[in-house]
Amino acid sequence: MTWILGVNAPPTGWHDSAACLIDGSGEIVAFSEEERINRHRHSLYRKPLGAARFCLEQAGIAAADIDVVALGWDSEQLYPRRFATDADFLAYAVGLDFGDRTPEVVRVPHHQAHAASSFYASPFSKAGVLVVDGHGENESTTVWTYEDGAEPRLEHTWQRTASLGYAYDAASTWLGFSFLNAGKTMGLAAYGRAAHLDVEPLVELAADDFRLAVDPLTESRGSATADEIKEHYDTVVGRWRERYTKIAGADGPTAPEERLTEDPRAILVAYTAQRLIEQTVTHLAALTRKTSGVDQLCLSGGVALNCSTNGTLPGPLYVPPVPHDAGVALGAAWTVRPPRKRTGPLSPYLGTDIHHGAGALGPAAGDTSDLVRTDLDIDALTALLLDGRVGAVAQGRSEVGPRALCRRSIIAVPDTADVNTRVNVIKNREQWRPFAGVTRPAYGAQLWEQQEHLSHYMLGAAKATELGRRVAPGVVHIDGTTRPQVLHGDEAPAVGAALDSLERHGAPPVLLNTSFNDKGEPIVNTAADALTAFRSMDLDFLVLGDDLYRKPNRTGGAR
Incomplete structure (x- = not known):
């Protein structure tokens, strides 16, 4: 072997x-x-x-x-x-x-590793592949053609001077975030979209090219060392921050992070950067399809985590569950040995089993005598949810990627906007941050615009329908979108069964779904992680494998 x-x-x-x-x-x-x-x-x-x-x-x-x-x-x-x-x-x-x-x-x-991670995970036998990130060795954006049984072709490349990732990093850091918190920038940008802001365009589009508004003064050379790339990054990001400062008339927000929605300048910068990404990626997606000669499109690289942009692109479109840098581990392996059998889209449940290293709930989980344990009963779980309780689920092998896909998730019934407030408090997040919804395919078709593949991994924003806004306001953002997940079969047994049970009880079969972790922490992995997080967070219940845990003497729900 x-x-x-x-x-x-x-x-x-x-x-x-x-x-x-x-x-x-x-x-x-x-x-x-x-x-x-x-x-x-x-x-x-x-x-x-x-x-x-x-x-x-x-x-x-x-x-x-x-x-x-x-x-x-x-x-x-x-x-x-x-x-x-x-x-x-x-x-x-x-x-x-x-x-x-x-x-x-x-x-x-x-970039080849990024491209491979997307194409070979997709259901397509041939596709154009667009990779957009901060930078690879020499490039920031590439266009490829991939086809089963053929060598991949690099069709177009843009160097680091044209980095969309750098432009977005600059906006994120202008706002006071880390470049690793670009999702906050995207969430804040929605307030600009909702206000119908008119923002300055920062890109010029040509038939098979684009030019960004910021001239970094120093052209990137074809080959560079890591130290040279770092110096170039600082130069380019610095110039972009100067541009955002000029646009906003300030060199940073005037409100603290938890109240950025009260700062029109912050919203303007976030939405300006978001529109830059959307306009350029839309153009590049069309170019990729034209170059490859097929409509099937795969997207990868860190910018592919921008679900607001993904949601504006027409299908057929596939983004893998790990489009960011972690995904090149998979793409590099597949470049060496592409999969012989491809069924796509890729199952994301490739990580650690919840009881890994524990046998059952043994030493790795620790003492649970401080909690009330019962066997998991779906009717009892449904009753807790309908009573407004907020809880977590940790079952089976964990999902890969930054989106929790119902095996390491916090869940609640999203029938009021108040649930959004409570879950943000539980997770110690800013109140302006949105949440996503999960449902079954048939009901999802009634709640939001349809996405053929993006909703497998919660990687595309979709406009909520009137029904969606009415029955699930807790997962509809200020601009009328949500970032939906659709569960098929028994991919996530407890959440899938809860959705089916809600429907049997005459309730809308949709739940709020967000990652099971506290602020600044990774998503939980093992039973021990889940129990630690459950104790430290203001959660009402925990589904852990086939067990249901409650905190003793807990009587109050969210209502």
């Missing part, structure tokens, strides 16, 4: 490190982001050692059995002559003890 370990790892992949193990047929055995294991969000500068060990455990193999380690970056270009041998590189980047046999190291260009 051939084993290929894909990684996003330092020194190149310095955030969102991850590991993915595939076998000789390209089938995924396991995939995990390191943050889920080490509990440090985005796992900055940390090697994916825990994630790699998890993958090996799932396969029942040792590090010495790995034949190839595929890295989603050309580390030799970015860090020339830093490592004398592949063994030295693997010790630094991954940390596994491979014994006397050093596996082959394959360095996959970053």
Whole structure:
């Protein structure tokens, strides 16, 4: 058996490190982001050692059995002559003890790894693939044509001077966020859309090109080291921040983060950056389809997490559950060995089982005598939800990617806007932040505009219908959109059963769904993580595997 370990790892992949193990047929055995294991969000500068060990455990193999380690970056270009041998590189980047046999190291260009992670996860046999992020080795945007049985073709490329990711990073940092909190910028931008703001266009579009409004003064060269890229990033982002300062007439918000919706300048900057992304990506999506000669479109790279933009693009469109840098662990592995059998769209439930390392609810979970446990009964769970209670679900293997897809989720009935307020308080989030909804396919068709694939992973905003606004106001944002998820079959057993039970009880079968984690923490991974988070957060119940936990003497709901 051939084993290929894909990684996003330092020194190149310095955030969102991850590991993915595939076998000789390209089938995924396991995939995990390191943050889920080490509990440090985005796992900055940390090697994916825990994630790699998890993958090996799932396969029942040792590090010495790995034949190839595929890295989603050309580390030799970015860090020339830093490592004398592949063994030295693997010790630094991954940390596994491979014994006397050093596996082959394959360095996959970053954007090619992104492209592969999207196409091979999709249901398409041929597609145009658009990759948009901050930067790869030399580029920030690329267009590809992928087809089963053929070598991928790189059709167009734009260098770092044209980085949409840099432009959005600058807006996020102008607003006081980290560049890793771009989702907040997107959520704030919706207030500009709702107000029908007229914003300054920051891009000029041509037939097969685009030009951004900010001239960074220094052109990026075709090949650069990591230090040179960092210097260039600082220059370009600095120029973009100057442009946003000129647009807003201030060098930052005048309101604190929790009250940014009261600051017209903050909303203006967020919406200006959002419109830049939407206008340019729409143009590039059309160019990708024209170049590839097919309507099927795959999207990847960090900008593909912008679900507001994704929701404006016509289908057929596929975005994988891990379009950001963690996904290049999968894409690098698949570049070495594409999957022989493709059924797409990819199941996201590839991570740690909730009882991993615990046997059942054993030592890894700890003492639960402070909680009231009963066997999970769906009617009892439905009664709690209909009573306005807010709880969490942790079942089965965890989903990969930054969106909780009902196996590590907080859930509630979204029949009032007040539930949005309460869940934001529970998660210690700003009150202007929105939530998403989950339902079954048939009812989803009545609640919001349809999305063929984006709703598998909650990666596209959709306009709510009049019925959606009426029955689920808790998951409708200020601009009238939601970020829906549609559950098929028994993908997430407890949530799926609860939705079906709500319908049997005559209630709208839709729930608020958000990630099960407190502020600043990764999504919970194991039973121990779930119980720790349940105790620390103001939640009413916890579905943990086949058990239902309550806090003793808890009487009040949300109503």
